Structure formats: structure tokens, C-alpha cells
Amino acid sequence: xxxxxxxxxxxxxxxxxxxxxxxxxxxxxxxxxxxxxxxxxxxxxxxxxxxxxxxxxxxxxxxxxxxxxxxxxxxxxxxxxxxxxxxxxxxxxxxxxxxxxxxxxxxxxxxxxxxxxxxxxxxxxxxxxxxxxxxxxxxxxxxxxxxxxxxxxxxxxxxxxxxxxxxxxxxxxxxxxxxxxxxxxxxxxxxxxxxxxxxxxxxxxxxxxxxxxxxxxxxxxxxxxxxxxxxxxxxxxxxxxxxxxxxxxxxxxxxxxxxxxxxxxxxxxxxxxxxxxxxxxxxxxxxxxxxxxxxxxxxxxxxxxxxxxxxxxxxxxxxxxxxxxxxxxxxxxxxxxxxxxxxxxxxxxxxxxxxxxxxxxxxxxxxxxxxxxxxxxxxxxxxxxxxxxxxxxxxxxxxxxxxxxxxxxxxxxxxxxxxxxxxxxxxxxxxxxxxxxxxxxxxxxxxxxxxxxxxxxxxxxxxxxxxxxxxxxxxxxxxxxxxxxxxxxxxxxxxxxxxxxxxxxxxxxxxxxxxxxxxxxxxxxxxxxxxxxxxxxxxxxxxxxxxxxxxxxxxxxxxxxxxxxxxxxxxxxxxxxxxxxxxxxxxxxxxxxxxxxxxxxxxxxxxxxxxxxxxxxxxxxxxxxxxxxxxxxxxxxxxxxxxxxxxxxxxxxxxxxxxxxxxxx
Numbered sequence: 266x267x268x269x270x271x272x273x274x275x276x277x278x279x280x281x282x283x284x285x286x287x288x289x290x291x292x293x294x295x296x297x298x299x300x301x302x303x304x305x306x307x308x309x310x311x312x313x314x315x316x317x318x319x320x321x322x323x324x325x326x327x328x329x330x331x332x333x334x335x336x337x338x339x340x341x342x343x344x345x346x347x348x349x350x351x352x353x354x355x356x357x358x359x360x361x362x363x364x365x366x367x368x369x370x371x372x373x374x375x376x377x378x379x380x381x382x383x384x385x386x387x388x389x390x391x392x393x394x395x396x397x398x399x400x401x402x403x404x405x406x407x408x409x410x411x412x413x414x415x416x417x418x419x420x421x422x423x424x425x426x427x428x429x430x431x432x433x434x435x436x437x438x439x440x441x442x443x444x445x446x447x448x449x450x451x452x453x454x455x456x457x458x459x460x461x462x463x464x465x466x467x468x469x470x471x472x473x474x475x476x477x478x479x480x481x482x483x484x485x486x487x488x489x490x491x492x493x494x495x496x497x498x499x500x501x502x503x504x505x506x507x508x509x510x511x512x513x514x515x516x517x518x519x520x521x522x523x524x525x526x527x528x529x530x531x532x533x534x535x536x537x538x539x540x541x542x543x544x545x546x547x548x549x550x551x552x553x554x555x556x557x558x559x560x561x562x563x564x565x566x567x568x569x570x571x572x573x574x575x576x577x578x579x580x581x582x583x584x585x586x587x588x589x590x591x592x593x594x595x596x597x598x599x600x601x602x603x604x605x606x607x608x609x610x611x612x613x614x615x616x617x618x619x620x621x622x623x624x625x626x627x628x629x630x631x632x633x634x635x636x637x638x639x640x641x642x643x644x645x646x647x648x649x650x651x652x653x654x655x656x657x658x659x660x661x662x663x664x665x666x667x668x669x670x671x672x673x674x675x676x677x678x679x680x681x682x683x684x685x686x687x688x689x690x691x692x693x694x695x696x697x698x699x700x701x702x703x704x705x706x707x708x709x710x711x712x713x714x715x716x717x718x719x720x721x722x723x724x725x726x727x728x729x730x731x732x733x734x735x736x737x738x739x740x741x742x743x744x745x746x747x748x749x750x751x752x753x754x755x756x757x758x759x760x761x762x763x764x765x766x767x768x769x770x771x772x773x774x775x776x777x778x779x780x781x782x783x784x785x786x787x788x789x790x791x792x793x794x795x796x797x798x799x800x801x802x803x804x805x806x807x808x809x810x811x812x813x814x815x816x817x818x819x820x821x822x823x824x825x826x827x828x829x830x831x832x833x834x835x836x837x838x839x840x841x842x843x844x845x846x847x848x849x850x851x852x853x854x855x856x857x858x859x860x861x862x863x864x865x866x867x868x869x870x871x872x873x874x875x876x877x878x879x880x881x882x883x884x885x886x887x888x889x890x891x892x893x894x895x896x897x898x899x900x901x902x903x904x905x906x907x908x909x910x911x912x913x914x915x916x917x918x919x920x921x922x923x924x925x926x927x928x929x930x
Contacts, residue, residue: 270588270619272595277322277602279578280491280538282436284370284602286322287595288616289541291582291606292374292439292495293637295327296342296645297656303345304356311658313360316609317369320616323602324364324371325541327647328441331375331422334415342645346373346426346433354433361434372493373430376441377419377478380448381408381457382547384642396452397459400505402547411448416464420477424485427492437491439541440478443528444497445553446519446546449475453528454500456518472528476535483536493539493580494532498525498567501549508549510839510846511559519546525567526574533575541580541604542568551839555584557632557716558807558839562590569599580604586630588619607637610649610656625729628652629722634833635917643831650917651723653924664928666692672930673698673752675744675893676760678706680908680919682727684758687927689734696752697736700743704728706762707909708916711801713783714808720916746896756903756930759894760923763887763909768796770881772862779805779884789814790879794865796857798825800832802884803840810847817850817876819857819867830915857881887913903930 268274274286290313298309313324329344346353357373364371381395382402393401394415395408427438443450451457452474458465464473479492500519501509509515520528529540544567545552555563564583571579582604585591591603608615611630618626628651633639636650649655654662670693674681677699688695703709705724712720731738749757765778777787779801791814795802798820806816822828825844826837844851855869864875887909894906905926908919 268622270592273588273592273603274620277578279323279493280437281489282370282491284322285368286320286616287591287602288321289323289580289602289604290316290321290325290609291604292325292441293327293606293610294641294647295329295344296641296647298327298647299342299344300352300356302352303348304352305344305360306356307659308657309344310356310360310363312656313371314363314367315613315658317364317367317371319609319612319614320620321605321609322369322616324369325439325604326371326374328374328376329426330378331426332378332419334418346375346429347422350425350429353429357430357433357435365434370436372437372439372491373426373435374439374441374495375423375426375430376447377423377474378448380411380451382446395448396457396465399457399459402446402506410460413462413464416474420474420481423478424481427482427490428485431486431490437493437538438482439493439495440475440537442495443472443475443532444495444543444545446500446548449478450497450546454519456502456505468524468527469531472531472535475532479536488536491538492536493541494537496529496532496540496542496571497544497546497553498522498529498542498571499544500546501544501552502546504548506548508546508551508838510842511563513846519548522570526570529571529575533577537577539578539580540571540575541582542571542600543582550835554634554638554833554835555632556634556833556836556839557719558836558843559584561585561587562594565594565599568594569597572598572600578602582606584632586615588624607632607649610637610647611651613655625726626733628726629719631717631719631723631916633916634836635915638835639831639833642833650915651920653921661924661928663687663691669693670755670930671696671753672756672758673749673754674758674760675749676706676762676908676910677701677704677738677740678760678762678908678919679708679723679727679916680910680923681706681758681760682731683920683923684760684907684927685736686727686730686734687924688930689731689736691928693930695736696739696754697731698739698742698744700741702740704731704738704740707780710780710783713785714804715811716807717804744893746893746900749893749897750900756905757897757901758905758907758926759891759897759910760908761890761893761910763913764890765883765887766885768857768883768885770857770860770865772860775862775879776860776881776883779882782880782882783808787880789882791815792878793817793880793882794819794857794876794878795882795884797884797886798822798827798851798853799884799886800826800829800840803844805882805884806849807840807843807847810849817852817878818844819855819865820851820853821856823854825851825853889913905930
């Protein structure tokens with residue numbers, strides 16, 4: 266029997282390591298997955314094992330640090346193969362044995378440090394290190410130049426770390442990295458490396474650090490021990506802390522493609538067995554960690570360039586979750602392996618589901634960065650917005666039940682759908698009532714822009730999943746208090762969502778909510794003013810600007826995205842720069858005062874400004890719709906309030922709260 270995706274399940278070899286299929290798990294920071302002695306904790310072991318059990322051929326761990334003297338911040342949050350070798354080998358051995366039980370292979374990713382991009386915590390009195398005295402990425406500090414003795418120490422630690430990894434059963438290692446602007450990459454890029462010794466100047470000198478690392482590992486572990494490199498052949502750096510946008514014409518101040526090709530040739534000469542290809546840097550973070558505003562498969566051209574340049578296997582990541590795109594990339598010789606990062610957070614069984622012909626069962630990643638990079642950035646914790654079990658597989662396992670309950674769920678947004686899914690999987694009898702014509706709630710207007718297509722994919726996944734679980738669903742059904750009581754349920758979940766805040770400006774017949782425009786219930790016209798410069802306002806503005814419309818954003822605060830909480834920098838910085846790049850006018854510190862159907866009066870710091878427009882679009886927030894809950898609060902003994910009806914938040918908390926509650930009913 267022929268199978269469309271068969272080529273994705275053919276073996277591939279990296280050095281001496283044969284991998285059963287073309288899927289790799291991309292390295293993602295293992296914060297929260299280490300113990301106090303630099304080993305893997307049980308949570309980390311379970312997390313990686315779940316992806317091997319799910320069919321992934323090659324597991325590449327998140328970053329581990331080989332040195333804890335130069336960058337003291339590293340060890341407490343991440344595993345370290347040199348801090349306490351006995352503990353590292355002991356815990357890693359359990360990890361690798363469990364991975365190998367599923368026929369998967371596992372590489373340990375090892376880092377020489379972050380350098381000028383060190384996350385600004387626990388820095389103490391010492392400035393961060395770098396190749397030279399250059400500006401820090403985040404702080405108003407100048408970095409300290411790394412000494413040659415420190416370089417030699419780090420190189421030696423790589424050899425020791427790789428030796429301990431080999432002892433622990435790892436099948437190879439990945440060096441982190443000549444990519445994204447980390448310490449070894451800083452040495453490789455002339456903008457950051459201003460040294461006058463043998464580690465600066467020519468390209469060969471700037472790559473000396475990376476060369477000595479692979480040579481030390483091969484000397485310590487043997488020539489047949491695979492050593493791969495995470496590598497960015499292009500940086501997209503306009504200047505310090507200034508990155509380029511897709512399609513933007515600019516002068517590359519980092520690594521350009523010509524140097525990228527030359528460096529790749531040298532790396533293979535030095536002994537690297539594969540290149541794990543991406544592009545970008547911390548100064549252009551939206552390339553290294555692509556949010557939904559980047560196109561899918563954005564690294565494919567660069568992986569293809571590497572395939573044409575060197576003769577070692579190429580691994581390609583970068584929003585490659587579309588199996589058809591992945592298949593095409595393999596068939597057309599763009600890459601040898603497909604690397605999935607966030608998609609495997611969202612669904613650890615992605616590969617097995619695809620292999621079984623159950624593509625519709627794969628839970629989609631929505632590229633929101635809320636649970637992964639956003640939480641790493643703010644809380645040093647790796648999770649997933651759409652998969653509450655990610656990185657806590659054991660602690661958040663589904664609880665068994667003794668007596669099935671009938672549970673009425675009012676509201677078919679993400680909270681209601683997730684609650685129904687979890688209840689049904691546990692053996693309860695959920696029944697869902699939705700006032701609209703389809704499930705999805707705010708995923709539907711939120712997913713209207715082309716760059717938010719995965720929001721719609723998530724809504725479709727919930728529809729499919731609940732059908733598979735035989736959950737009764739009643740659409741176009743508004744539930745009043747008496748209707749809920751008549752349902753005679755053992756427990757009731759209220760997930761009725763939120764309502765957009767409405768502001769009266771005078772001629773309100775041309776004043777719409779963002780949701781009305783996004784769902785095409787209302788037509789914005791050719792000129793529109795958006796009131797509110799939060800996430801909804803900015804994304805709606807970008808959506809309209811991409812249709813060729815003239816858009817103005819009016820924001821009362823002094824900057825855009827000021828009240829949306831700690832968005833991942835990759836998302837917020839890219840969106841902030843896309844606004845002017847898309848010719849969207851922004852008035853901050855300003856408030857709309859009146860609208861006559863033709864002109865909107867706006868009070869700005871410079872005085873009243875009148876803006877001609879066909880419509881005014883409100884994106885000024887939402888109010889919790891908890892009225893039904895309040896009516897039922899003392900009528901139903903087991904009553905729960907979830908999602909935006911409880912507190913207006915993001916998709917992640919709607920799903921997480923629903924999972925928590927539904928898993929304990």
C-alpha cells in the first residue's frame with residue numbers, strides 16, 4: 266500500500282548514527298527540566314521520552330552549559346554535563362535508555378555560553394562576557410572581553426561534556442552554536458568580534474573557537490562520535506539591536522550569505538557531521554524564533570543553499586509543521602531532515618499520527634510563543650499554550666474516574682472545548698452548548714488574518730476531536746438559567762467568554778468592533794481608524810493594511826502593546842516594526858473624542874486632529890461575560906467558571922484552566 270508521506274519515514278545517517286525517519290525534535294531551552302546538581306529531573310526525562318514515544322526519530326535536547334565559571338547564571342536552570350558528572354550521567358542514562366526503547370536517537374545540545382545575549386538575571390557585579398567590549402543585547406552595559414585562557418577552558422569543557430554525554434548513552438552532540446548570536450556566534454561575526462589576536466580578524470580566526478571545540482570533542486570521544494552544529498548562514502542584522510524584516514532592503518552587518526557559505530565549507534572541513542540550519546540573531550529575534558507573522562517554512566531557502574554548498578546532512582526547522590511542505594522539502598533536496606520544535610510541544614505524537622494516516626488528529630501549534638519562549642523569557646519555564654501537559658507529562662496526566670458524571674458546558678470557545686475534550690477522554694459525559702453557528706469562540710475572528718491561520722486550525726482540531734470523542738454538541742443554542750437547570754447535569758461549566766468593550770463616538774453606525782471587521786460581518790472601507798493599540802488593534806491594523814487599506818491606530822498610552830502583558834520579544838518586536846513598515850500611522854498618547862461618519866476627532870498631545878475615515882474600529886478590550894454564572898451560583902452545587910468569562914486573558918490560560926478543572930471533576 267502506497268503512503269503519501271513515505272519518504273519522511275525513510276532512514277537517514279548523521280556520521281555513524283542511523284536515524285529511523287526524517288524527523289528531529291528541535292532543541293528548545295530545557296528550563297525547569299534540570300535538578301540542582303546539573304542532571305535531568307524526572308520532568309525532563311518524561312518530556313523527552315514522550316516525544317520519542319510519539320515517533321520522532323532524533324531527539325535534540327535543549328541547551329546544556331559546559332562551563333559554569335564564565336557565565337554563572339547558567340547551571341541552576343539547565344542541565345550541565347560537567348558540573349557533577351556522576352549526577353549528570355546517572356540521570357541522563359535513564360533518559361537515553363528510555364529514548365532508545367522507542368527506536369529513537371538522542372543528541373545532547375551543548376553551549377559555550379550566551380555572551381552579550383545573556384538573559385539579564387543574576388548578573389551580580391560582573392559584566393557579561395563577549396568576544397570584545399561590545400554593547401549587551403538587553404542591558405545598558407558593555408560586555409567584558411573573554412580572555413584566551415577562558416576560551417581554552419571552555420574548549421576543554423566541551424571535550425569533557427561530550428565525554429560524559431557519550432558515557433551516558435547519548436548518540437551524538439550538537440554544538441550551540443554558530444547561530445542566533447550566542448557566544449560562539451559572536452566570535453564568528455565581525456560586528457561583534459573586534460579582537461586582534463588569533464581569535465579575531467579573518468574568517469578562519471573568527472571560526473577558530475568553533476573549530477577547536479569540534480576537534481577537542483573528536484579527540485576525546487573518537488572520530489566516529491557525531492558532532493552537529495546549529496548554524497545560521499545569515500544574520501539579518503542592520504545594527505546592534507536592530508534587525509531586518511522579511512522583504513526589507515538593508516545592509517547586512519552580521520553574516521551575509523557569501524560568508525555563510527564559506528563558513529559552512531570550513532565547518533565541514535573541521536569535522537562537523539551535520540548543519541542544523543536556521544537564520545537570524547538576537548538582534549533580529551523574529552527570524553530565530555519565528556512568530557506567526559513569519560511565513561511557514563521560512564528557512565527552506567537557506568537549508569537548500571547549505572545542501573548545495575556542503576556534503577553533510579542538513580536539518581531544517583522554522584515552522585515546518587505542514588507535512589506537505591516537509592515532504593516537498595525532502596523530495597526537492599532542500600534538506601535531509603525536518604526539525605519540529607513548537608509543533609512537538611503542541612503534540613508529542615505528531616510523527617506517529619502522521620505515520621498512521623491521522624493528520625487531522627495532530628494538535629496544531631499556533632506560533633503564539635505564549636507557553637514556550639514567552640514563559641522562558643519571563644519565568645524560566647518551558648511549556649505550551651495549547652498543550653497543558655507539555656513538560657509536565659507525569660504531573661498533569663489524565664486522572665482516572667470511578668463514577669462518570671454528566672457535565673453541561675455552556676460556551677464553545679477554547680475553554681469550553683478543552684473542558685469537553687478532557688472530560689470525555691477521562692470517561693465523563695460532557696455535553697456542549699454554543700450560541701454561535703460553530704465552535705471556536707475568539708479563535709474565529711482572531712484567525713481571520715492570513716498570518717493567524719493556525720487559530721482556525723486549532724478551532725477545526727477541536728471540532729474534529731470532539732466528534733471523535735462523540736461529545737454531543739448543540740450549536741445556535743443560547744442557554745438561559747432555566748435551560749441549564751433543565752439539563753439536569755451533575756456538574757456545570759460556564760465558559761461564556763467575553764464581550765468587546767463599546768465606546769460611543771457620535772455616529773455609531775460606522776463604529777465597529779474588531780471582531781465584526783475580522784469576521785467580515787462589517788466592512789471597514791478603504792480608510793479606517795483603529796481605537797486601541799494592543800495586540801488585537803495592531804493585528805487588525807496589519808490585516809487591513811495587507812489588503813491595501815489606509816489605517817491609523819489611535820492609542821491612549823505612550824506606546825503600542827503596552828497592556829498585553831509580557832509578549833515574547835520575537836512577537837512584540839516584530840509586530841511593532843511591522844506597523845510602520847506597513848505604512849500604518851500611529852498616534853500615541855491620544856484619545857478619540859467624536860465621529861461624524863466622515864471625520865474622527867482625536868485629541869493628541871499637539872492638539873485636536875481630524876482624520877477622514879470610512880469606519881472606526883474598536884479594539885479597546887473585553888469585559889467578562891459572567892452573568893449566567895452569577896445567576897446559577899447558588900443553584901448548582903458543582904459549578905465552574907472558565908475562560909474569558911472568569912478573567913479575560915489569552916488562549917493559553919483559557920486552555921490551561923479548562924484542563925486543570927476538567928481533569929479533577
